[in-house]
Amino acid sequence: MILETSYDVIVVGAGPAGSTAALYAAEKGASVLLLDKKREIGSPIQCAGFLPDASEVQALLPDARLPDTLKNYPHSCVLQRIDTQRLITPNCSIKEFAVRGTVLDRRRYDQFLAEQAARAGAELMIKTRVTKIEGTTVETSGSFGKQRIKAKAIIGADGPNSLVAKSKGLALRPESRVTSVALEYQVRNVDIDTSALEMYFGKDFVPGGYAWIFPEGRDRANVGIGIRSGMAEKGISAKEYLHRFMRDHPLAEPKLKNGIIMNVIAGIIPVNGAPEKTANENTLIVGDAAGHIFATNGGGIPPAMIAGKIAGETAAEFAAGKSRLEEYDRRWRAQFGSALETSVQARQLMDGIMKSDTLMNAAFKLISPEQMKVMQCGKLPGPVRLGLQALNRGKK
Ligand SMILES: Cc1cc2nc3c(=O)[nH]c(=O)nc-3n(C[C@H](O)[C@H](O)[C@H](O)COP(=O)(O)OP(=O)(O)OC[C@H]3O[C@@H](n4cnc5c(N)ncnc54)[C@H](O)[C@@H]3O)c2cc1C
Secondary structure (H helix, E strand, C coil): CCCCCEEEEEEECCCHHHHHHHHHHHHCCCCEEEECCCCECCECCCCCCEEECHHHHHHHCCCCCCCHHHHCCCHHHEEEEEEEEEEECCCCCEEEEEEEEEEECHHHHHHHHHHHHHHCCCEEECCEEEEEEECCEEEEEECCCCEEEEEEEEEECCCCCCHHHHHCCCCCCHHHCCEEEEEEEEEECCCCCCCEEEEECCCCCCCCCEEEEEEEECCEEEEEEEECHHHCCCCCCHHHHHHHHHHHCCCCHHHHCCCEEEEEEEEEEECCCCCCCCECCCEEECHHHHCCCECCCCECHHHHHHHHHHHHHHHHHHHCCCCCCCHHHHHHHHHHHHHHHHHHHHHHHHHHHCCCHHHHHHHHHHCCHHHHHHHCCCCCCHHHHHHHHHHHHHCC
């Protein structure tokens, strides 16, 4: 129940970015209100739930300061431990590398994160939608009726279609927005390798993206596709592509043929990086709202939480009169900004190549499994960059 009509910090959105921001702002002594429009935190899920272990994230992003909740979380949030990542090329050859991580139950994990924020002192208000933002006053509607609540700082952690970013002129311009459309099923009765993430490529199954099988237990999996709608065949929907993958892919079909679909999940993934400015004098944006997502694989949980920690700390310092909010922008870019930009460059290079399975097979030949691994988190080794550029030139 809301107790105040004024806070130091209002955080809009209780996903990984918002709950992490609220936790760190509250720990630094700010009064914090954390709002989410969902009636139950984390539900419906909009994620496949893969989270690399903190040691993997730290090795790939050495300058990042990871929040504790990315390192330690209850075992009940874990659906499956992973030790291998396997990539399947259009001609069905296989490359794989070791990766330690978990497939999370995102509903439980998001609830854990929101609970940590609340235990640190943030007030949590669910089923409350922010409908309008004027200056630093937000208007809400939902379970607690219509309200106008004021803050010194607003943190927009409200996902890829962020109202906060749009209202404050912080969103990417429409012509710069590039998104993947993701559709996935939670499926039972599948015959899968339970310790491996599998990613499948090929323009007839997943134009401009990849299909995945992420294990969620002994005979359960999250099966999905992320496609770039602009690169899809005219008139073919994401659903048709996903069914085609499950029904016709020579390596996936035998694993999935007896699958029972239990849940349908859809969402969009921003894959063009962050806008030029992610903060102004009273507002900052974080997570998907700020394009904090690695464009090479659509992994958004680690960057959302790393930036969430910085957002919460900076907002609390600002509320105490110790820092300008714009510091946030410099701080997150220092921790993972160049990796984020490089992932967008890699995605742009791959866009051209993904239009042709022949080029895609050639690209896989020139990239070693270790190079593939580092590319996931925003590195583009020199020889790979040159090779991909050459393939792009060759196609013209
Ligand atoms: C299908 C799919 C699969 C994915 N798989 C993975 C994966 O395996 N691993 C990975 O790392 N990333 C994955 N991602 C990306 C990942 O889910 C996001 O990057 C991550 O959730 C970003 O966290 P966030 O807190 O910024 O946003 P979100 O998790 O989207 O949270 C935003 C919150 O804001 C709330 N909200 C929005 N508007 C309002 C409003 N007006 N008022 C109040 N509340 C509001 C929403 O209800 C939501 O709870 C996937 C994404 C999709 C779509």
